[in-house]
Amino acid sequence: MVESSQVVAKAVANKSDEEVEQSLYAKRQKIYVREVHGLFARLRAMGVLGLLGLFYIIPWLNLDGHQAVLFDLPARKFYILNMVFWPQDFFYLALLLIVSALTLFFVTALAGRVWCGYACPQTVWTEAFLWIERKVEGSRQQQMKLDKGANSFRKIRIKATKHFLWAAFALFTGLTFVGYFSPMRELAVNFLSFNTGPWETFWIYFYGFATYGNAGWLREQVCLYMCPYARFQSAMFDKDTMIISFDESRGLPKGPRKKSVDKVAAGLGDCIDCTICVQVCPTGIDIRNGLQYQCIGCAACIDACDDVMDKMGYDRGLIRYTTEHSLMGKHTHILRPRVIVYALILFGITVSAFYSILTRTPIAMDVIRDRNSLYRETNEGLIENVYIIKLLNMDKQDHSYTLTAAGIPDLILKKDTDKIVVKSGEVVELPVRVQVDAYDLKQRSSEISFTLTAIGNDDLSVVEEARFLGPAY
Amino acid sequence: MSMSDIPIIQRVVAILWPSFIVAGIATVLFTTAFDPANISIFADYGISRLGSYTICFFLFWLFGAVTSTATCYFLKPCDAVNKRKSSGDSGSVKE
Structure with a gap:
């Protein structure tokens, strides 16, 4: 690297x-990017259409009477398909992020920067913006000519059209983004009637502006200066990682020639130095100079070069997906320690993440000790501590629960009700008193535990530890 | 290599971008642990949860940007500070 x-x-x-x-x-x-056609351009177009399609369609899908994917920030609930996550479930979301990161490492070790070239949002939106630019301003040559030319009515008209289309697309992107956090159908109606709330309006325009800036103006600079992955991906590379490379042994010495010229007699390699591989590169590098961190692995140069090789009647693959080992004429090892280790870690964490999510208990219980007093003595001479029990029913059904406490011999739990009813998605706060005989207290602070069990479903149960304070004898 | 060899865009990004990412993470962690509806400054002014998250995010971004700016400022090589003082020019200083 x-x-x-x-x-x-x-x-x-x-x-x-x-x-x-x-x-x-x-x-x-x-960088004026030349349009390219070929296998990898088609793959990327499919990636762009598929991912953008998912992004714009998902917020409109409903399931069980709610939006299928909704990170409902105002209500502090995340709906993902038929699961509901609460702030208390933060751990699971962190696990899912770790799984995503490990997947990226695994794919990088195996196949290089395929993420950058085909799936990264920066690539995807830049491709969409480039497509709009091409439709409005024409080919690479036409764009360069337009920019060089003096300001004219035609130039201003074309530029204004492009920026209007970009802005409209960016604004729709911003609206869709906010639709993941605030119900989409309501939001769209409000947006069209200029009735969105102040914060929603702000984020729609802010995200729209970011899309316009990143995909319209910054483009490859995001990859060069802002992307942390671009900087550390080399740590996951080895000589068996799939890369895009120019085959020097075949291509050099490069030089222009007529199709009829015998390259061997002229002492030339296969590279005709047409620079089309440079013209199609979205980050503006010359792949013939070797592997560079600016290369996002989009394979546009492969498509471009294959096309030229076809025209010259040479074999394809002067620029191709390959590995360093393969370029050196050695065997490429797909199953190697690095890949196996990444795969094992990824598999382990993925399985445990999904297992823990599927078997999570949909109750959250917090025990908060009354902060106003350490303890008090009752009329019967018992030591009493007061707690607030905060219950959250994260299940989709209402439940009734029983609460018990243990940890000190002959402990008495006093509460207003035996059956605690908590509706689905609701929070109940319950003050309780715990009384023990001072004789049973061994130290100033003893550990007790509260157990909450759903009536009629013993599996639905949580245990929460708490401290019981008292005098020490 | 002196600092002046780094393009302007990279310097601006070095301040605004890491602080942006950290602000995002900090906002998620902070608002997960503390419900803004229970924080009196937000509740007293009648700011909705969405508003509170937004304010948190931009405050965190501001703090992060200040830190990044200070880091970049102190990264300037000592020689560069001396040379600027002695020659009295305000332009870039090369090593």
């Missing part, structure tokens, strides 16, 4: 100071 600092250092060595100053302070050159 070539680090950016090394690239800069190399550049510094080759140019005079003044030139370096110029180039480093120069305004970023816009």
Whole structure:
């Protein structure tokens, strides 16, 4: 992997100071991406359509009378299909994030940056914005000509059309994003009648603006300067990882020639130096200079080069998906320790995450000791502590529960009701008193436990520990 | 290598972006642990939960950005500070 600092250092060595100053302070050159056709372009188009389709359609789907995927922030409930998550379930969401991260590591070790090239939101939205740009401004040459030309009515009209379409698409993206957090159908109606709440309105425009900026303007700079994954993915690479590479042994020495020329007699390799691989690159690099961290693995250069090779009557694959070992003429090992270790960890955590989610107990109980007094002595001479029991029924049905306490001999639990009824999704706060004989207390602070069990369903039960304070004898 | 060899966009991003990510994580952790509806400053002013989350996020982002800015500021090589003082120019200083 070539680090950016090394690239800069190399550049510094080759140019005079003044030139370096110029180039480093120069305004970023816009990269005009040439349109490309071929197998990988089709795969990416499918990825873009599939993922964008999912993103825009999911908030409109309903299940069991609620939105199928809704992170209902105002109500502090997350609906994912037929499961409901509460703030108390945060642990499971953290587990799911760990599973996602491990999946990314595993895929990276095996297949390189396929995530970047086909599935990353930055790539997906940039592709969509590039498509709009191409439809409005035309091909790469036409775009460059338009930008170079003087301001004219035509230029302004074309630019305005592009930015209007971008803004509209970005705004729809912002609306959809907020639709994941605030019920979509209601939100869309309110949005069309300018009735969204102030915070919702803010986020729709904020996310819309971010989409417009990232996919319309920043583009490859997000990958170069903002993406942490781009910087550390090399840690997961080895010589058997799938990469996109230019086959130097076949391509060099490069040089233009007529199709009729015998390349062997002319002393040339297969690369005709047409630079189309550079023109199609969304990050503007030359893949022929070797593996670079700017390469997002989109394979546009493969499609472009294969096309040229076909036209020249040469074999395809001068630029291709390969591995370092394969380029060196060695055997590529797919099953290697790194891949096996990632796979085992991933499998273990995924299984335990899903097991714990499917078997989670849909009750949350918090025991809060009354902070106003340590303990008090009752008229009967017993030591009493007061607790607030906070119950949350996370199940989809209403339940009645019984509460018991244990931990100190002859402990007495006093509460207002024997049967605690908590409706689905509701919170009940219950003050309780625990009384014990001071003779049974061995130390100032003893551990007791409260057990809550659903009536008619003994499996639905939680235990919560608490401290009982008293005098020490 | 001195700081001036880093493009402007990369410097701006180095301040705004890490603080953005951290603000997102901090907001999730903070609002999971504490329900804004129970926090008196939000409740007293009648700010909805969505509003409270938004305010939390931007406050965290601001704090993070201040930290990142200070980090970038103190990363400037000592020599660069000396040279600027002696030559009196305000331009970039090379090593």
